[in-house]
Amino acid sequence: MNIIRAIRLLRSQPPMRLSINTVHSGPQSQPAELPAASNPLRPFYFAVHPDLFGQFPREKKVNESSLKQLNGYLESIQAGCPHLPPSLKFYIRENNVNQDNRSPVGFKSVQFTILSKDFLTVVEEILSSCDLPTCHLEKLRSTQPTKSTAMPLRRWDEAVVHDFFTRPGSHRNLRRSQIKKDIRLRSWVSTNMPKIEKRRKQSQTVRDTNRTLETKLCGDYGVLSVDCDCELGCFIVKSCLQSFLRLCRQHPDMTYFLKGKTIMFSNNYSGVSADGQIVLSHEDVWQHWFMLISSLPRYEAVVEHIPVLEKQLSALMSQVKVRRDCNVATVMAVSYAKWLQRLIESLQLDGTEHFFSVGNLSKYRIVLQGENSTLRLSQTGQFLVPISCPPSQLVHFIRRKLSDSQYLLQQYDRDYRVEGEEMQRCREVLELAALRKDHNVSMPQMISCCQRLRHQYLELSPLLKGARLRVTQFYSITQDGDVCIPWNWRM
Numbered sequence: 021m022n023i024i025r026a027i028r029l030l031r032s033q034p035p036m037r038l039s040i041n042t043v044h045s046g047p048q049s050q051p052a053e054l055p056a057a058s059n060p061l062r063p064f065y066f067a068v069h070p071d072l073f074g075q076f077p078r079e080k081k082v083n084e085s086s087l088k089q090l091n092g093y094l095e096s097i098q099a100g101c102p103h104l105p106p107s108l109k110f111y112i113r114e115n116n117v118n119q120d121n122r123s124p125v126g127f128k129s130v131q132f133t134i135l136s137k138d139f140l141t142v143v144e145e146i147l148s149s150c151d152l153p154t155c156h157l158e159k160l161r162s163t164q165p166t167k168s169t170a171m172p173l174r175r176w177d178e179a180v181v182h183d184f185f186t187r188p189g190s191h192r193n194l195r196r197s198q199i200k201k202d203i204r205l206r207s208w209v210s211t212n213m214p215k216i217e218k219r220r221k222q223s224q225t226v227r228d229t230n231r232t233l234e235t236k237l238c239g240d241y242g243v244l245s246v247d248c249d250c251e252l253g254c255f256i257v258k259s260c261l262q263s264f265l266r267l268c269r270q271h272p273d274m275t276y277f278l279k280g281k282t283i284m285f286s287n288n289y290s291g292v293s294a295d296g297q298i299v300l301s302h303e304d305v306w307q308h309w310f311m312l313i314s315s316l317p318r319y320e321a322v323v324e325h326i327p328v329l330e331k332q333l334s335a336l337m338s339q340v341k342v343r344r345d346c347n348v349a350t351v352m353a354v355s356y357a358k359w360l361q362r363l364i365e366s367l368q369l370d371g372t373e374h375f376f377s378v379g380n381l382s383k384y385r386i387v388l389q390g391e392n393s394t395l396r397l398s399q400t401g402q403f404l405v406p407i408s409c410p411p412s413q414l415v416h417f418i419r420r421k422l423s424d425s426q427y428l429l430q431q432y433d434r435d436y437r438v439e440g441e442e443m444q445r446c447r448e449v450l451e452l453a454a455l456r457k458d459h460n461v462s463m464p465q466m467i468s469c470c471q472r473l474r475h476q477y478l479e480l481s482p483l484l485k486g487a488r489l490r491v492t493q494f495y496s497i498t499q500d501g502d503v504c505i506p507w508n509w510r511m
Contacts, residue, residue, distance in 0.1 A: 028469075057276040060143045063152045068110045079111040079127055086110050091135075097139050107133040112150055205509040208495055209483045216487065219501030226254045241268055242279035249287045250456065252302060253500045260302050267306045277316040292319040294326055294344060294356040322353045329360040336367045340381035343402060345389065359388045359407045370411040381418070383427055389478040397421045399462070403427030435463040442470035449477045450484050454502075457491040461507050466491060469507040476511055 068087065073080035086108040109131045132149040134142055144443050147154045209216075234246040248257050262284070268275050282297045290301045290312050298316070301308050331344040342360075344351050384403065395417055398404055403418060403425065418425075443466070447455050450473060467489050475482060488489035488502045496504040 061146065064146055064150060067150060067152065067352065069111045071109070072113075074391050076111075076127070083110055093134065094139065094142070097142065103343060107131070110150070122193060150255075202510075203495055205511055206479060206483070207504060209480075209503070212484065212497060216497055216501060216503055219497060220486075220488070220497065221501075223254050223500040226258050230254055230258050233258070233265060237265060237268070237283070238487060241275045243283055244280050245282045246285075247282060247297070248285040252285060253289045253498065255499065256302050257285055260300065263306055264300070264309065267309060271310060274310060274313050276447070277313050289352075291352045291354070292316070292323060294323065294351045294353045296320075296353070298321045299352070319353055322357050326353065326357055326360070330363065333360055333364050333367075336364065337386070338379065340380040340403075341385045343385045343387050345387050356388070359390075362407045363388065363405070366407075367411050383429070384418075384422070385429070397425055397428070399428065400432040401425045401430075432463070435467065439463045439467050439470075442467050442474075446470040446473050449474050450489075451486065452489050453486050454488040455491075456489075457507075458493070460493060461491050465507040469509070472509075479511075 033507075065087075068083045070080045070084040070087070071081060090108055109129060111127045111129055113127060129407070130150050132145065134145065144154050154212075180204075201422070237243050237246060246261070247321070248260075252260075278298075282295075284293070284297045284299045285303050286299045288301060289299075290304050290308060291299050292312075293299050298313065334340055334342050375480070385401070386403045387398070387407050389404055389406050391406055393404065393406040395406060395409050395414065398405050401424075403421070405414060443455050446452070490498075490502045490504045490505045491507050493506050494504065495506065498504065
């Protein structure tokens, strides 16, 4: 019962997630100021301004966040150093809604992606997406400098938009465009070598600084280790480390809770993982980090009870092995404990005699997922079980898929071993500084990629020596200087 009380206590706490952009020095939070050259966008700003959505906090929050991203991007265009192209969502009022009517106001959501670096082209794309007039842009275009005096506009480079195209679904567009261009690995690396070297040297200095900060954090405050999501660049990690060290110096009493813990900087929400890691989102302000660490004793009760719940669930399901989702960077402790508790209660209410008819399941593995997921068998042979699945349906599915699961598990174990060996050989032969892959690259694809890289080592080793290689679905160069290549590259 202690675990249930701990979960309820944590759930009853008010949300602690704070956005960096919502912290202001003044008494009232104001939206970001508009760039001086954004007068053509005034109709758009009047349609989506957060002050118009005072009674609709969800829509107001979305518009405020998207406006800040848009304004930052417009300012970067005017400065001549565009940031990564943003994908934005806004809520605007329906044109046919009578604003004097006291009935609920109607909204429609508008989503668009900016892929241009020309200011007026960006403005036209935004206005057109929101069905706003664009006729006033013609006069502005006529007053623009000629091409001889204007800043030259370059097309978007795949390297610059790497982080954007790693968003779900978007990388497919880049991959298709690169297939049409018939990009070859050797020529692409040779062409981009100056850029790779420049970014690698810049990032190496930051990586060295990060190691120094990590050592200081572990030595001074007893932190066991420091980790981060692979999506976070070394520049963001450096900022996180500096902010966290500053927080430790300002609140020394807080550091008592850090002894023997692993700190993980994440691209998602802050919290405590099912493994007991302290997960800190880089988007959160230090006040949120402080509140989370101060409440660690409450989370520890949940973390310590998770193995007990896993064993209890395994016993109810004929000794099946309960595993955590490896495709998710961090499984939060409170949510995971709640999932386990819910499935255990469901099995206890429905009866567990169904599983005794299946036989011993100790060779098989299940992974719990949210209630909106579907019951299925993964490519690695694991049963992906939504917590809302009825026990009778679960037993029927497992009985039907046992042979398939056994075959896939054996194949997974074999491929896992071979993949590790091939990656190690590839690192040694090509003298790579690092080699990793994205989640959407399967083990057979990675094995094939590494074998082909080794066979071409005479030509590739001079080009890739010392590189940080990342196998994905497309060619790109990250801001950290990582070289991303598709698994099915051609020489």
